[in-house]
Amino acid sequence: MPGPYDIFVLIKQVPDQSSKAGINPDGTIDRAKAKRMLNPFDRYALQAALHTKKSYGGTVTAISMGPPNAVEVLLEALEHGVDKGVLLSDRRLAASDTLATAYALHKVVHWVGKFDLIFCGLQTTDGDTAQVGPQLAERLNLPQVTYCEDFSIVDSPVKEGENPRPACARRIIEGGLQHVRSELPLLVTVANSYHQLEYKSFRGAWKVRRLQRNPEELKQYITTVDLDLIQALPERCGLKGSPTIVAHTDKVGEIGGSCKMIEGLSPSDMVRDLLKQTNVKEFAKS
Amino acid sequence: MTNSEPKKEELKKTTGEVTLPVHETPRGNVLVVAEHILGDLQPVTLELLGAATLLAGKLGTRVLSVVCGFELGDIPQRLVAHGADVVYVAEHHELERYRTLPYRRVIVDLLESLPEPPHVMLLGSTTTGRDLAPRIAAHFETGLTADCTELDIGPYEHKNKMDPSKLGLYPDCLYAIRPSFGESLKARILGPWKNPQMATTRPGVMIPLKADPNRKGEIIRIPVNLKPEDHRLEVERIVREVASGLKLTEADVIVAGGYGINTADGFNLLRQLAECFENSAIGASRKVVDLGWIPYEHQVGQTGKTVRPKLYIACGISGAIQHRVGMSKSGLIIAINKDPDAPIFKFAHYGIVGDLYQIVPELIKQFKQVRKEQGVESVVHSH
Numbered sequence: 001m002p003g004p005y006d007i008f009v010l011i012k013q014v015p016d017q018s019s020k021a022g023i024n025p026d027g028t029i030d031r032a033k034a035k036r037m038l039n040p041f042d043r044y045a046l047q048a049a050l051h052t053k054k055s056y057g058g059t060v061t062a063i064s065m066g067p068p069n070a071v072e073v074l075l076e077a078l079e080h081g082v083d084k085g086v087l088l089s090d091r092r093l094a095a096s097d098t099l100a101t102a103y104a105l106h107k108v109v110h111w112v113g114k115f116d117l118i119f120c121g122l123q124t125t126d127g128d129t130a131q132v133g134p135q136l137a138e139r140l141n142l143p144q145v146t147y148c149e150d151f152s153i154v155d156s157p158v159k160e161g162e163n164p165r166p167a168c169a170r171r172i173i174e175g176g177l178q179h180v181r182s183e184l185p186l187l188v189t190v191a192n193s194y195h196q197l198e199y200k201s202f203r204g205a206w207k208v209r210r211l212q213r214n215p216e217e218l219k220q221y222i223t224t225v226d227l228d229l230i231q232a233l234p235e236r237c238g239l240k241g242s243p244t245i246v247a248h249t250d251k252v253g254e255i256g257g258s259c260k261m262i263e264g265l266s267p268s269d270m271v272r273d274l275l276k277q278t279n280v281k282e283f284a285k286s
Numbered sequence: 287m288t289n290s291e292p293k294k295e296e297l298k299k300t301t302g303e304v305t306l307p308v309h310e311t312p313r314g315n316v317l318v319v320a321e322h323i324l325g326d327l328q329p330v331t332l333e334l335l336g337a338a339t340l341l342a343g344k345l346g347t348r349v350l351s352v353v354c355g356f357e358l359g360d361i362p363q364r365l366v367a368h369g370a371d372v373v374y375v376a377e378h379h380e381l382e383r384y385r386t387l388p389y390r391r392v393i394v395d396l397l398e399s400l401p402e403p404p405h406v407m408l409l410g411s412t413t414t415g416r417d418l419a420p421r422i423a424a425h426f427e428t429g430l431t432a433d434c435t436e437l438d439i440g441p442y443e444h445k446n447k448m449d450p451s452k453l454g455l456y457p458d459c460l461y462a463i464r465p466s467f468g469e470s471l472k473a474r475i476l477g478p479w480k481n482p483q484m485a486t487t488r489p490g491v492m493i494p495l496k497a498d499p500n501r502k503g504e505i506i507r508i509p510v511n512l513k514p515e516d517h518r519l520e521v522e523r524i525v526r527e528v529a530s531g532l533k534l535t536e537a538d539v540i541v542a543g544g545y546g547i548n549t550a551d552g553f554n555l556l557r558q559l560a561e562c563f564e565n566s567a568i569g570a571s572r573k574v575v576d577l578g579w580i581p582y583e584h585q586v587g588q589t590g591k592t593v594r595p596k597l598y599i600a601c602g603i604s605g606a607i608q609h610r611v612g613m614s615k616s617g618l619i620i621a622i623n624k625d626p627d628a629p630i631f632k633f634a635h636y637g638i639v640g641d642l643y644q645i646v647p648e649l650i651k652q653f654k655q656v657r658k659e660q661g662v663e664s665v666v667h668s669h
Contacts, residue, residue: 244429
């Protein structure tokens with residue numbers, strides 16, 4: 001039986017875009033006022049990490065980077081059953097693009113220690129780039145599986161002169177699926193077609209409640225680190241370490257703007273009117 | 287790769303009260319990484335060649351392309367016919383199927399062998415491009431912008447004094463334009479300090495050139511030197527999607543559902559409506575995919591698919607910019623939404639404000655009636 005494994009899961013706190021709070025009239029986000037949530041894609045990464053631990057043994061460490069508030073997502077991860085959390089928080093990280101973020105994360109990963117597997121969400125809902133996972137894998141010189149929707153570890157017969165490839169994954173590609181086998185350590189970005197995150201356990205929720213009342217005990221579970229502690233160079237982080245900048249934002253012009261509203265007293269009137277005014281009927285099955 | 291720090295010529299340009307150095311970089315070529323699945327050239331590659339031709343035209347430079355694979359047949363010639371001036375071809379049996387590390391190795395080696403890095407480097411925002419581009423960008427520590435909807439070349443003045451080494455006027459930047467976080471903003475993202483300036487673009491957005499079989503280009507074979515560490519991951523097999531319903535990108539009619547359908551079961555009603563049409567498919571907004579109401583392959587929008595059906599019926603979709611960029615080029619857009627202020631009513635062609643659970647069943651009913659009147663025998667569905 002393979003295992004146990006040291007598993008890292010990278011999670012991020014993002015603004016909740018379904019809530020109106022903190023959305024400025026010009027469409028930008030006021031992160032201080034916006035409601036905060038765990039990046040939805042990271043829920044699948046958490047599930048993959050916890051499932052791997054449950055199946056093969058080991059420990060799960062959740063790692064996040066963000067302002068002090070981001071400790072909330074680490075607490076949420078503890079409720080779901082991760083063993084400990086590490087928060088990288090430093091004002092000098094502000095305005096980091098994906099490359100600078102991946103640099104800082106690789107430093108914090110090295111600081112936390114040895115690992116067999118790193119799970120990340122496919123992408124975040126506030127950046128949508130899907131770049132940080134592969135960029136971190138490049139920094140750590142790891143093989144990667146992106147768009148992963150199924151993951152397991154199997155005993156693999158070792159071929160002469162080859163290392164074992166115990167990690168077994170299925171990833172989405174255009175028009176199909178790819179089944180891959182990989183050596184460990186490995187970085188995996190998990191797609192939202194992976195299994196849903198299981199509910200928090202009572203024990204986990206109860207533990208986190210207790211920890212929130214005991215800051216001293218909380219420190220045994222969640223460590224906050226800064227750039228100096230993880231020996232990251234400040235000039236490679238934040239705005240300075242970012243090769244890209246957002247130079248300009250435009251309001252998206254209102255295209256068309258000539259929507260014809262169908263009005264009527266009843267749904268049947270409106271539908272009749274719609275079918276009369278448009279050529280929708282031409283698309284009907286014959 | 288040669289250091290691509292811009293040569294700081296001591297030309298000074300007065301811009302208002304600030305005097306900025308002008309960074310006249312040599313204008314480099316535009317490189318497109320071609321993509322194919324087992325020899326099947328992907329349409330996004332031809333679209334990228336079209337975009338690259340426009341950018342290289344503005345720079346006054348050439349379009350390069352690189353393709354990795356095995357037994358590529360006429361693919362290099364097709365790349366030339368669609369706009370490439372030079373095609374670098376890496377053929378090796380280990381490159382037959384896309385794998386991150388071997389492809390990364392070949393492209394990194396190629397870039398390091400060029401006398402100057404390309405000015406711009408483009409990949410598709412596909413599962414392959416989004417897997418490969420970040421690794422190359424991280425290796426060269428250069429900027430990469432994901433999922434662009436527009437690309438251009440233009441000047442940029444950097445006045446932020448936080449990092450004095452970045453100050454200056456850059457005449458030929460890649461403008462990588464993408465919808466940004468928030469409802470209604472487009473962000474122009476730049477990284478003029480280092481070449482290649484990289485971007486991925488969504489399939490279906492850029493316009494390919496018409497193929498010209500007489501077009502002449504240079505085809506150059508490049509060496510493939512893989513290292514043992516490039517074989518840490520192997521592809522066991524590729525499974526083609528089982529044809530369960532029509533592909534979203536090929537449908538004539540898409541019936542799409544958003545958060546306004548309230549429950550996952552709402553898609554059953556939308557399926558009944560879709561059943562009324564020829565070549566129809568079901569689409570969805572990201573919100574409902576995130577909620578697990580419907581699988582990812584149905585997602586339309588910035589992080590899903592770009593579609594151009596003849597008819598798009600949006601049910602309970604608010605029409606955020608992320609959704610709009612994936613469907614705004616549809617022939618006829620009909621929106622049904624309870625909220626009269628929903629952004630979708632700003633760009634749909636026809637709108638109905640109302641409860642979709644009243645409108646959609648009525649639509650289905652009247653459709654069936656029309657068909658009866660036309661003497662079409664109704665297929666019996668047991669819903």
